[in-house]
Amino acid sequence: MSSSENYEPQLYAKREPVFPRRVKGSFRTLKWWLMALMLGVYYITPWIRWDRGPDLSDQAVLVDLANRRFFFFMVEIWPHEFYFVAGLLIMAGIGLFLFTSALGRVWCGYACPQTVWTDLYILVERWVEGDRNARLRLYRQPWGAEKIRKYGTKWFLWLLIGLATGGAWVFYFTDAPTLLRDLVTFDAHPVAYGTIAFLTATTFLFGGFFREQVCIYGCPWPRIQAAMMDEDTITISYREWRGEPRGKQRKGEAEGSHGDCIDCMACVNVCPMGIDIRDDQQLACITCGLCIDACNDVMDKIGKPRDLIGYMALTDETRERAGNPPKSIWKHVFRPRTIVYTTLWAGIGLGLLVALFLRTDIDMSISPIRNPTYVTLSNGSIRNTYDIRLRNMNENARQFYLTVADNPSITLTMEGVQGQLVTVGPDEQLIQRVYLTASAGTPAAAAATTPVRLWVSVTGETDRIYGETVFNGSGQR
Amino acid sequence: MATPNKKNHDRPTTGHSWDGIEEFDNPMPRWWLWTFYATIIWAVVYWILFPAWPLVRGATAGVLGYSSRADVAAEIAAADQANQVWYDQLMATDVTEIAANPELERFAVNAGAAVFRAQCSQCHGAGANGLRPGSGFPNLLDDEWMWGGTMEDIVQTVTYGIRNTDFPDARYSEMPSFGRDGLLTPAEIDQVVNHVLAISGQAHDNALAAAGEQVFLDNCASCHMDDGSGDPFVGAPALNNAIWLYGGSADEIRASVHNARFGIMPGFTGRLPDAQIRAVAAYVHQLGGGQ
Numbered sequence: 001m002s003s004s005e006n007y008e009p010q011l012y013a014k015r016e017p018v019f020p021r022r023v024k025g026s027f028r029t030l031k032w033w034l035m036a037l038m039l040g041v042y043y044i045t046p047w048i049r050w051d052r053g054p055d056l057s058d059q060a061v062l063v064d065l066a067n068r069r070f071f072f073f074m075v076e077i078w079p080h081e082f083y084f085v086a087g088l089l090i091m092a093g094i095g096l097f098l099f100t101s102a103l104g105r106v107w108c109g110y111a112c113p114q115t116v117w118t119d120l121y122i123l124v125e126r127w128v129e130g131d132r133n134a135r136l137r138l139y140r141q142p143w144g145a146e147k148i149r150k151y152g153t154k155w156f157l158w159l160l161i162g163l164a165t166g167g168a169w170v171f172y173f174t175d176a177p178t179l180l181r182d183l184v185t186f187d188a189h190p191v192a193y194g195t196i197a198f199l200t201a202t203t204f205l206f207g208g209f210f211r212e213q214v215c216i217y218g219c220p221w222p223r224i225q226a227a228m229m230d231e232d233t234i235t236i237s238y239r240e241w242r243g244e245p246r247g248k249q250r251k252g253e254a255e256g257s258h259g260d261c262i263d264c265m266a267c268v269n270v271c272p273m274g275i276d277i278r279d280d281q282q283l284a285c286i287t288c289g290l291c292i293d294a295c296n297d298v299m300d301k302i303g304k305p306r307d308l309i310g311y312m313a314l315t316d317e318t319r320e321r322a323g324n325p326p327k328s329i330w331k332h333v334f335r336p337r338t339i340v341y342t343t344l345w346a347g348i349g350l351g352l353l354v355a356l357f358l359r360t361d362i363d364m365s366i367s368p369i370r371n372p373t374y375v376t377l378s379n380g381s382i383r384n385t386y387d388i389r390l391r392n393m394n395e396n397a398r399q400f401y402l403t404v405a406d407n408p409s410i411t412l413t414m415e416g417v418q419g420q421l422v423t424v425g426p427d428e429q430l431i432q433r434v435y436l437t438a439s440a441g442t443p444a445a446a447a448a449t450t451p452v453r454l455w456v457s458v459t460g461e462t463d464r465i466y467g468e469t470v471f472n473g474s475g476q477r
Numbered sequence: 478m479a480t481p482n483k484k485n486h487d488r489p490t491t492g493h494s495w496d497g498i499e500e501f502d503n504p505m506p507r508w509w510l511w512t513f514y515a516t517i518i519w520a521v522v523y524w525i526l527f528p529a530w531p532l533v534r535g536a537t538a539g540v541l542g543y544s545s546r547a548d549v550a551a552e553i554a555a556a557d558q559a560n561q562v563w564y565d566q567l568m569a570t571d572v573t574e575i576a577a578n579p580e581l582e583r584f585a586v587n588a589g590a591a592v593f594r595a596q597c598s599q600c601h602g603a604g605a606n607g608l609r610p611g612s613g614f615p616n617l618l619d620d621e622w623m624w625g626g627t628m629e630d631i632v633q634t635v636t637y638g639i640r641n642t643d644f645p646d647a648r649y650s651e652m653p654s655f656g657r658d659g660l661l662t663p664a665e666i667d668q669v670v671n672h673v674l675a676i677s678g679q680a681h682d683n684a685l686a687a688a689g690e691q692v693f694l695d696n697c698a699s700c701h702m703d704d705g706s707g708d709p710f711v712g713a714p715a716l717n718n719a720i721w722l723y724g725g726s727a728d729e730i731r732a733s734v735h736n737a738r739f740g741i742m743p744g745f746t747g748r749l750p751d752a753q754i755r756a757v758a759a760y761v762h763q764l765g766g767g768q
Contacts, residue, residue: 009489009490009491010489010502010504011504011505012505012507012510013505013506013507014506014507369604371603371604372618375619375765376610376619376719376720377619377719377720378621378715378718379718379719380678380718383619383765385618415763415765416576416763433763433765435765440719
């Protein structure tokens with residue numbers, strides 16, 4: 001409080017640049033592998049081929065916005081099946097809740113694209129400029145030949161990575177080999193170039209300059225996650241009762257007058273968020289685990305036990321402080337909250353899988369023409385009209401056979417088509433006008449409304465589907 | 478968490494204190510401020526470049542000369558130009574061959590639907606069902622056509638219309654007012670009405686209907702044909718079926734015979750481009766009644 005007396009409050013502050021030091025250890029190794037895996041998946045996926053016959057794209061994963069189709073290996077999603085996408089998004093949300101309640105901000109620390117790309121950009125920075133101290137020196141140095149050369153090289157490499165990032169993104173939306181050829185021959189659509197330029201710029205700015213500020217100021221997740229975490233959530237913490245009072249053992253000081261923390265600042269220097277984990281869990285901590293690696297390295301060197309900084313739950317703190325062993329990780333992870341999340345997640349997943357395997361590759365929607373509800377023909381029969389949308393969710397053109405079920409007095413005819421067979425092209429839909437006619441004097445012609453069921457089957461196949469609609473008769477008239 | 482952190486005590490506060498509760502000073506990032514200034518500058522630049530400030534008449538024009546109305550006009554012109562290719566093809570294709578080209582037919586039907594809604598729906602109804610049964614406006618969905626239901630017939634009807642004096646090619650025929658002009662006695666009209674009820678399969682007086690047959694043959698059959706099946710060459714509707722333009726009850730038929738009923742339709746040549754006339758004919762033809 002004393003400091004606030006002579007202190008002029010600041011409304012705005014300059015960003016303190018962060019120069020994370022290189023670190024080695026198990027969490028760093030895990031993060032390298034995860035980065036390689038995730039970047040690999042991101043860059044390679046659009047190039048995987050999948051045979052779907054001559055009329056459809058052979059790209060395994062394709063978001064075909066122009067034709068409103070989503071291809072994922074053997075699965076093809078049409079717009080009317082968007083609930084699959086909605087279900088996957090809900091699963092992603094609940095999955096995030098599950099991981100956060102069990103392991104804290106594990107998404108932020110290991111899997112978030114902002115973290116992964118910033119990590120990659122810091123790696124490039126270290127290759128070009130050297131480790132933390134060299135980078136700090138270069139940063140404080142006035143502009144000169146060396147600084148221009150090194151910063152220029154770094155920015156150029158960052159731009160190349162940004163270009164590759166935005167460049168890979170567009171391949172998910174159209175045939176990748178064709179687009180690559182068009183891109184290099186300058187024949188591609190302006191939207192492709194615009195998207196690449198935009199994503200190159202955002203990658204360059206967010207990975208190179210904004211970095212931790214995206215998490216602190218821009219991202220809503222650090223605010224939401226507090227609701228997902230409780231005292232059993234495993235997160236990174238500093239064993240303050242072991243470490244304090246911090247400081248180096250000096251000559252003449254009694255053994256044991258200091259805790260295990262020698263205040264070497266290793267945990268602060270490696271932190272990509274520029275924070276001090278010894279201030280405990282805080283909004284800016286993305287739980288990347290690098291401070292654990294840094295501190296363990298120091299503890300090994302000074303011959304003290306590891307995990308002065310480590311993953312632990314809030315309830316363990318009181319136990320350890322009292323000298324009791326902590327609960328096992330599994331006891332923390334398996335608790336009602338995570339079990340509820342897991343059950344929900346798996347339930348939705350199972351539901352989607354069942355829906356995926358039960359769906360047919362034919363579909364129909366019936367829209368009755370209501371103006372007029374019926375037409376009287378010259379022989380006195382009553383005719384209703386329906387626009388029927390037939391979807392052929394198959395790589396081959398097929399013949400759809402339409403029938404009206406269980407009502408001998410109603411006959412089915414189609415506009416512009418002889419008979420009851422209509423051909424729908426491969427992976428296409430067709431709106432066919434269908435007439436149902438009830439002869440004069442039949443119950444359907446005389447009643448106000450009669451429920452009818454239309455069946456659609458495909459020549460040579462066993463699957464068939466039906467749709468319910470209503471036949472309007474002349475009623476009381 | 479557990480112990481109050483020493484470092485927090487050193488952090489600067491804003492100096493405010495409410496009942497001992499103090500507020501840490503967490504300053505905003507400086508670039509945020511610059512972003513705010515940039516949006517202000519952007520607003521001023523926008524005022525200069527684009528229409529912005531409302532005045533008594535209109536608004537400031539902006540140096541770029543942008544106008545959303547001009548944009549719409551350009552979009553309409555571009556759409557017209559894109560459609561012109563199809564309209565040209567429509568004119569180059571024989572009207573009976575349009576249905577053989579699915580893509581052209583789809584264009585014609587959609588363009589025709591728009592024309593129909595604007596030009597035809599006032600009388601024939603948005604659903605093309607002649608507003609309501611017995612309204613006198615023909616239902617275009619059923620299987621009876623007074624002047625023929627082939628593509629050529631429909632194009633001819635739309636082009637020149639019915640019973641108007643604007644075009645020599647307009648279809649023209651007129652039914653005499655048998656009662657009002659004294660051509661038939663009320664008794665004869667009663668007989669012929671019962672004959673018409675009989676041939677259209679409705680309840681009737683057998684004796685009157687038998688007498689009415691001769692009246693029908695003498696006065697009506699020249700246009701409506703001996704069996705009452707009508708003649709599309711003279712626009713005489715069929716009387717021996719379930720479709721009635723002015724109603725099929727005894728009273729309604731009697732009124733039609735007494736007064737004579739007929740409708741008038743304008744010709745659309747000169748009002749609409751020929752290609753749009755073909756398009757609307759194609760639309761009407763595929764509504765369910767086309768021959």
